[in-house]
Amino acid sequence: MPACEITIEKIDFEEPVHIVRITGALDAYSFPDFEVKVRGIFDKNGRNIILDFGKLEYISSAGLGALMGFAKIARQNKGDLIILKPTPKIGSIIDVLGLSKFIKVFWDEKTALNLFVSKAG
Amino acid sequence: MKKRRLSPDKLILSGKIRELDSLHKFVHKFGVKNTLDSKTLFDIELAADEAVTNIIRHGLKGKKGRITIEIAKNPGKYTVKVTDNAPHFDQSIPTHPNLSSDITERAVGGLGIYLIHQVMDSVSYSRSGDKNILVFEKKLK
Numbered sequence: 001m002p003a004c005e006i007t008i009e010k011i012d013f014e015e016p017v018h019i020v021r022i023t024g025a026l027d028a029y030s031f032p033d034f035e036v037k038v039r040g041i042f043d044k045n046g047r048n049i050i051l052d053f054g055k056l057e058y059i060s061s062a063g064l065g066a067l068m069g070f071a072k073i074a075r076q077n078k079g080d081l082i083i084l085k086p087t088p089k090i091g092s093i094i095d096v097l098g099l100s101k102f103i104k105v106f107w108d109e110k111t112a113l114n115l116f117v118s119k120a121g
Numbered sequence: 122m123k124k125r126r127l128s129p130d131k132l133i134l135s136g137k138i139r140e141l142d143s144l145h146k147f148v149h150k151f152g153v154k155n156t157l158d159s160k161t162l163f164d165i166e167l168a169a170d171e172a173v174t175n176i177i178r179h180g181l182k183g184k185k186g187r188i189t190i191e192i193a194k195n196p197g198k199y200t201v202k203v204t205d206n207a208p209h210f211d212q213s214i215p216t217h218p219n220l221s222s223d224i225t226e227r228a229v230g231g232l233g234i235y236l237i238h239q240v241m242d243s244v245s246y247s248r249s250g251d252k253n254i255l256v257f258e259k260k261l262k
Contacts, residue, residue: 029139061235
């Protein structure tokens with residue numbers, strides 16, 4: 001399994017949207033880097049974040065705990081946190097913890113971005 | 122003819138969180154060797170990761186230790202045995218995180234043990250001398 005790699009893309013809508021693409025594994029060793037990078041977006045007043053899990057192969061409770069923290073911050077900031085393209089295995093773990101009630105899940109990037117376009121409109 | 126029981130695959134860690142990468146590789150190697158389906162492999166990997174992470178964080182608490190992970194394919198099931206020399210720490214007692222509460226009221230603690238119990242068919246614990254022994258099993262599909 002490849003180590004965790006994180007890249008961030010900023011989409012300049014009226015209200016910017018950050019797409020965070022994560023590959024590899026999010027576990028207790030790798031999640032601090034993920035946490036620092038996503039918190040960096042919130043710290044710069046970014047509040048709309050898409051987490052692209054399309055190439056994420058594995059997540060443990062450490063990564064899921066970070067996800068819960070981000071969902072709380074996004075809500076407090078009146079923004080949105082979206083998970084994009086989770087694999088069925090990761091989707092099922094997100095469901096086991098009941099997180100899909102609070103975090104929107106999309107399987108298509110265009111549709112996810114459209115949510116922010118329609119919000120701005 | 123009596124079936125021969127194969128000796129388990131074994132990995133020994135010293136209690137550093139960066140060793141989780143070795144754990145992932147070890148479980149994947151076992152999965153390939155035994156042609157596990159991807160869901161079963163994911164569940165065993167998750168349970169082993171959560172157990173070992175808890176031992177490192179809450180059992181050893183940053184001290185060097187010895188964690189032995191053994192995985193075996195037994196008749197009708199896969200068995201994972203995790204032995205460590207941390208103080209008494211029983212991960213077979215299920216946790217009950219409040220999953221119906223709102224996200225703003227959710228606590229992160231206890232999720233790891235909850236997940237172990239969710240993805241495994243049985244979890245048991247014993248203390249032998251100065252060792253914690255956690256055994257969890259996944260039925261073969």
